[in-house]
Amino acid sequence: MTLRDRERPQANPRAQPQAATQRPAGAFLGRLTTLGDDAPLQATPLKLRPRQRIPLAPAQDDLIFALQTGVVSARVAMTNSAAGLITLYFPGDVISVGAIPCFSERLFVAATQADVLRFKAKPLLRLLTSDIELLAAFDRQRDRQLARAAVHATILATLDGPQRLAAFLIEMALEIGTPVGSTIAIDLPLSRTEIAQYLALNADTLSRLVSRFKTDGLITQKSRHQVALKNWRTIADMCPVTPALVALERNRPSPLS
């Protein structure tokens, strides 16, 4: 599929992502917003609808976004072949345009309703020089995102299909899951096809895996985008990267114990 813009409003956006929007932001963003407006920050708030692109002038590398609520995906299209869904951003994450490699096309698409703050790099850096604690928080946030990228690469490099799906469910549960009784409810911000791209699996194969998880009683599905993990322990055990994902979550406030 081509990555053309589909910014037109959809008549019925998918179910509201309560979890994602109510989530407390990360340490950097929290500290940044408590500074108030006395700082000459020139941040522009943007509200994105699901599937809406973040507007970007071509070759504009000096923009930095901070994600307040929702989920955003970074995608690239290569000249010849299939597109890829490279990275997912969650509340508190920093979206640096320069951190996405320049294939023929690169773009950021909101997966759910999302609120982002747009900065120009220069004023933001100037602000960081004035507050070493803020700079430290910014630095930790970048470390965290680099580490997440490394975990994702490890998932793609070493895990087979079922393990990848388990890793995805765990990652989503940690980032945007809400405990409901003994289960964890997740509002999936991605379509099947997008999940398949993110996991480097075929959409058909992913469908089979989800079906198998359902028949095995690991998950249940209320609607297309609403799944619940019935058996956290089993899912966590079948995926070798669980400890790393949990450790990443330690660095910030989390809804899960």
Added chain:
Amino acid sequence: MTLRDRERPQANPRAQPQAATQRPAGAFLGRLTTLGDDAPLQATPLKLRPRQRIPLAPAQDDLIFALQTGVVSARVAMTNSAAGLITLYFPGDVISVGAIPCFSERLFVAATQADVLRFKAKPLLRLLTSDIELLAAFDRQRDRQLARAAVHATILATLDGPQRLAAFLIEMALEIGTPVGSTIAIDLPLSRTEIAQYLALNADTLSRLVSRFKTDGLITQKSRHQVALKNWRTIADMCPVTPALVALERNRPSPLS
């Protein structure tokens, strides 16, 4: 194989990585070192032999290294299964301990002789607050490494075996290759097994691919670690991520045109 330390000196270290050691460092490191010793930086220079680990106290997250010469690899070991070679660092790169996810074990191993500078995070950040240009260079460097991680994830996610090998050769050529006549000579800093881990391929499969590249006249091999790309154009064309890799290289001085 277990990731036990093999720090003892090897009787015959592999061929000298001339390319890597003569390489000009990146913009951040260049700017940093021109500051001279008037800054209270407390940088500790380390010299690493091939296969030597960077000494790390457990759970020490507040260290940052800057790679001056040579190549360093980041590895993780998972509880159950195989180890992984997550990231490669080249001259000018910043090695932040917090940017590697915490599996059961995480360690940095010099692939060649290497010179690194060790910083504690706090003083380095303090220095960054004093010089916005230095901070900007540091930030660009982090973007670059995030982008490289994204490209690597794309390689693993979307390319087949031959394309991955081509991508690896291109990446190495851009980072540490030296033009020799119409060819590009590369001193591979990794063993076959390590390359296979990096590319998420089986060592056997990789061996077959290298043989095929040789019989196809794409590369020649002087010794185990010395290869030469005979036909840059063909190799570049067979790999869809070449433009992204080249674009990454634009951001810093490169030995290739």
Added chain:
DNA sequence: CGCCTCCGTTGATGCAGATCAACCCGCGCC
């Protein structure tokens, strides 16, 4: 209402690459 398009599911089939095994080679060591 009927049509269309997008998304997801399921079955049948083929292939790229993993796995297993044997072997070679270089090298350090006894």
Added chain:
DNA sequence: GGCGCGGGTTGATCTGCATCAACGGAGGCG
């Protein structure tokens, strides 16, 4: 020299996943 060992190569076989094709269900829209 003989031996052991780690790393690399090559062949035979197996399998997990991609591919292809057909179908169904859910909206959207005239």
